[in-house]
Amino acid sequence: MKFYYSGKQPDAYGVIRVHAETCKSLPDILGRIYIGMFPNGNLAMETAKNELQLAKVKVCKCCT
Numbered sequence: 001m002k003f004y005y006s007g008k009q010p011d012a013y014g015v016i017r018v019h020a021e022t023c024k025s026l027p028d029i030l031g032r033i034y035i036g037m038f039p040n041g042n043l044a045m046e047t048a049k050n051e052l053q054l055a056k057v058k059v060c061k062c063c064t
Protein backbone atom coordinates (compact mmCIF):
# COMPACT_ATOMS: atom_id res chain seq x y z
CA MET A 1 0.00 0.00 0.00
CA LYS A 2 1.16 3.50 -0.83
CA PHE A 3 -0.17 7.00 -0.35
CA TYR A 4 -1.45 8.56 -3.54
CA TYR A 5 -1.89 12.18 -4.54
CA SER A 6 -3.58 13.98 -7.38
CA GLY A 7 -1.87 16.93 -9.03
CA LYS A 8 -3.82 20.18 -9.34
CA GLN A 9 -2.53 21.44 -12.67
CA PRO A 10 -3.68 19.66 -15.83
CA ASP A 11 -1.02 19.06 -18.47
CA ALA A 12 -1.18 20.32 -22.08
CA TYR A 13 -3.86 17.70 -22.86
CA GLY A 14 -6.06 18.64 -19.91
CA VAL A 15 -5.06 15.52 -18.02
CA ILE A 16 -4.51 15.47 -14.26
CA ARG A 17 -1.88 13.00 -13.05
CA VAL A 18 -2.09 10.78 -10.02
CA HIS A 19 1.20 10.07 -8.23
CA ALA A 20 2.41 7.77 -5.51
CA GLU A 21 4.22 9.27 -2.53
CA THR A 22 7.54 7.93 -3.79
CA CYS A 23 7.28 9.51 -7.24
CA LYS A 24 10.02 11.84 -8.41
CA SER A 25 7.50 13.98 -10.28
CA LEU A 26 5.15 14.32 -7.31
CA PRO A 27 4.08 17.99 -7.10
CA ASP A 28 5.03 19.88 -3.96
CA ILE A 29 2.66 20.04 -1.01
CA LEU A 30 0.68 23.03 -2.33
CA GLY A 31 0.27 21.54 -5.78
CA ARG A 32 -1.25 18.21 -4.81
CA ILE A 33 -4.37 16.74 -3.21
CA TYR A 34 -4.22 13.69 -0.96
CA ILE A 35 -6.43 10.89 -2.27
CA GLY A 36 -5.73 8.02 0.09
CA MET A 37 -3.85 4.78 0.58
CA PHE A 38 -4.17 2.20 -2.20
CA PRO A 39 -2.55 -1.03 -3.32
CA ASN A 40 -2.12 0.32 -6.87
CA GLY A 41 -2.34 3.43 -8.98
CA ASN A 42 -5.47 2.40 -10.87
CA LEU A 43 -7.58 2.28 -7.73
CA ALA A 44 -6.20 5.67 -6.72
CA MET A 45 -7.10 7.01 -10.15
CA GLU A 46 -10.69 5.74 -9.95
CA THR A 47 -11.10 7.31 -6.52
CA ALA A 48 -9.67 10.62 -7.73
CA LYS A 49 -12.11 10.61 -10.65
CA ASN A 50 -15.11 10.05 -8.42
CA GLU A 51 -14.23 12.14 -5.40
CA LEU A 52 -12.61 15.09 -7.14
CA GLN A 53 -15.03 14.99 -10.09
CA LEU A 54 -12.21 14.91 -12.60
CA ALA A 55 -12.96 13.94 -16.17
CA LYS A 56 -9.44 13.19 -17.36
CA VAL A 57 -7.16 11.46 -14.91
CA LYS A 58 -4.17 9.24 -15.58
CA VAL A 59 -1.69 7.53 -13.36
CA CYS A 60 1.81 8.90 -13.73
CA LYS A 61 3.96 6.49 -15.78
CA CYS A 62 6.23 5.48 -12.95
CA CYS A 63 3.36 5.11 -10.46
CA THR A 64 1.27 2.38 -12.07
Ligand SMILES: [Zn+2]
Binds near residue numbers: 020063
Ligand atom coordinates in the same frame (compact mmCIF):
# COMPACT_ATOMS: atom_id res chain seq x y z
ZN1 LIG B 1 5.28 8.81 -10.85
